[in-house]
Amino acid sequence: MFDYLIRNAVVVDGTGNAPFEADVAIRGGRIEAVGKLADQPAGQVIDAAGRYLTPGFIDVHRHGEAAAFRDGYGKAELAQGLTLVINGNCGLSMAPIQGPNRQEILDYLAPVVGDMPAGCDFTSVAEYKQQLSRVPQRIHNGILVGMGTVRGCAAGFYDGPLNDEQYAFIHSLLKQGLEDGAQGVSLGLGYAPECFYDTEGMIRSLEPLKDSGVVITVHMRQEGDEVVEALEEMLTVARALRTPMQISHLKAIGTRNWDRCVPKMIELLRAARAEGIDVTCDVYPYPAGSTQLIHVLPPEFQAGGMDALTEALLDPGKREIMKQRMKTGTDFENISLLVGFENIQATSLRLPEHQIYEGRNIVEIARMQGKDVYDALFDLLAAEHCTPAMIDRITSDSDIDRILSEPYSGVISDATYPENGLMHPRVYGNIPRLLEHYVRERGLLTIEAAVRKITGLPAERFCLKTKGHIAPGMDADLCLFDLKNIHQTGTWQKPDQLAAGMDTVFVMGKPALLEGEFTDHFVGQIL
Ligand SMILES: [Zn+2]
Incomplete structure (x- = not known):
């Protein structure tokens, strides 16, 4: 007998293929069957009545590794259908932090990540995961090794070239982070202290990743006047390391760069991909950022x-x-x-x-x-x-459209979690903004193209083999909703409002959100 049988759903399966009508059965946390299953026994039957059933949404670019310890964490995410997030982006991860520069690094991270949770100390990714495992989670959480944090541990905010010993220490922290189960590595070349690397030094710091298959996410050195050169630099790095790379929150800052730099960068990305470089990008669906x-x-x-x-x-x-x-x-x-x-x-x-x-x-x-x-x-x-922190209106809507239209672009939020103050609406509203504005109202993306950008594509990119698709054997992380009800409730003035319209969200086969209400299923895993 199935645990759950979801009948009469319009399945958007994460592959980018057109939606199809089917029943989906769940047992033991997994998707057991997809097809015509009406006559089969199930503990509970949910009539989808023509609503969309999609894989649980994935956001591979958030900054919630400290927020995951706060009360209520996961509600803002779950209400928009997120079942899996990856934190530790832009080189700014809160693990591993060790050594004499600890406090300086933490001060630097605070506007983006928040403060170190009380009673915690993340000297390694293993230590981080261990401490997070004591806090029940509504959703799955992963973390990247942030190379800014790692450089900070080795050399503080020193701006000169590093010595052999410092590189050796960076390599040991990087390798340990990956052995401890980080999902990849993040760079923040726009931030200190990584901005003090030249290209050669940066490649040297990443030496252990050569031919590794480990994905690197990159906040580039510049997103302003020299953003095209910054992308060229990263393509050089990708060629040298031969490991997957994802350019984070692609954009061109500044009116004089709008509609000019992004088309050039798209050309560069297409050419690099045609050349066999494994490079992709992502974008947040708002003309403002926050850092x-x-x-x-x-x-x-x-x-x-x-x-x-x-x-x-x-x-x-x-x-x-x-x-x-x-x-x-x-x-x-x-x-x-x-x-x-x-x-x-x-x-x-x-x-x-x-x-x-x-x-x-x-x-x-x-x-x-x-x-x-x-x-x-x-x-x-x-x-x-x-x-x-700041919220800065920096990019053009037409550039966002261009990036969204590329089939290899993912959608992320870049949600930051400072301890206090006005937040960016993307923390609560990123997915509804995508579905409401870009799919339903404007039709820039089909539902299957949009869903792919927040399910199958990131799952494949980050080697999350049991995530991101609706098919037998996959984890039963699922969203059930009617597109016409999806709504970003938060505004620029009052951003911290739970998203509306998500009906039911399964996490590992349990409804963490059931017909719009949070349940007490805390079955999120630490990846
Ligand atoms: Zn960033």
Whole structure:
């Protein structure tokens, strides 16, 4: 007898093939059969009544490794149909963190990942998984080894070339992380301290991955004026390492780069793939991003970490240099020059006296303080020891359309989880945004193409062999919904609203969400 029989579903199976009508049977956490099963016995029968049944959705780019310890974690994810997420992206993983630079690394991660959970210490990926295993999970969680964190353990925020010993230490941490079961490796070349690698040094740091088949996700060195060159750099790295690579959140920042750089990058990606380089990309379906607010500063000032940067922000001479660099520089991701301070909102402010600025853009804050925009920004950052985050409106909708239209592009959220403050709506709304806006309202993607980008494609990319498809033998991670009800409830002003329209979500054969209500099935696994 089946545990569950879902009858009369329109199955979108994760392959990208057209939807088909079928019954799907579940037993022992797996999909047991797909077809005409009406007359077969089952513990419980669910009439899908023509609703879509898809594999559980997968988001391979989130920053929730610390959030996974918080109360209520998994609800925002499950309500949008996510059954599996991979954290530790952009080089910024919270494991493995060890050695004398621990606190500096944690301070640097805070605007993206949040704080180290109370009573925890993730000196290795194994230690991370062990500690997470004590917290019941609604969904499956994986983690990548972040190479920024690893470099931080070896050399702090030192900006010079590394020595043999430091490379050896980086290699040992990387190999240990993979042995401990990380799903891959993430790079954050736009961030300190990885921005201090030249191409050769970066390749050397990744030496153990040569011909490994381990996937590398890449937040590139630049997403602004030199984004095309940054992609060329990564294709050089992919050629040298011969291991799968996924370019994270592909985009071109800045009005002058819109509609110009993404078409070039798509051409480069297509050519590289035709040449046999195993490279893909992903995109988040919003024209705004979110990361550390210090990301608007010239990266060279991040040498020495947050203490040194805070000092520089208070030093009149260095402030002046920063200001001039930001007014004209094109050799770094100069976000304020590219999109304007009015498109950069300060968030996750911690000081009580700064709460009136939460969610306001830098121009507004400067006006409220009667200061020049640069002074307002530098003062705010220095007073907050550089830990604020930002939501920055940086990309064009037409570029998002172009990337979504490529069959090898995945969809991710890049959800960040700072401890407090206004969050990006993608944390709660990424999947509904994709299904509601790009499938139902605009028809840019068919349902099967969109579903593939958040099921079969990422599962294949990350070698999750029992995930991402509806077929006998696969894990019974499933979503049941009516497309017309899917809705991103959160807004830019009030983003932390559970998504609407997902009816039932199975995780390992158990309904973790049943007809819109959370159940007490906590069967999520640590990958
Ligand atoms: Zn990133």
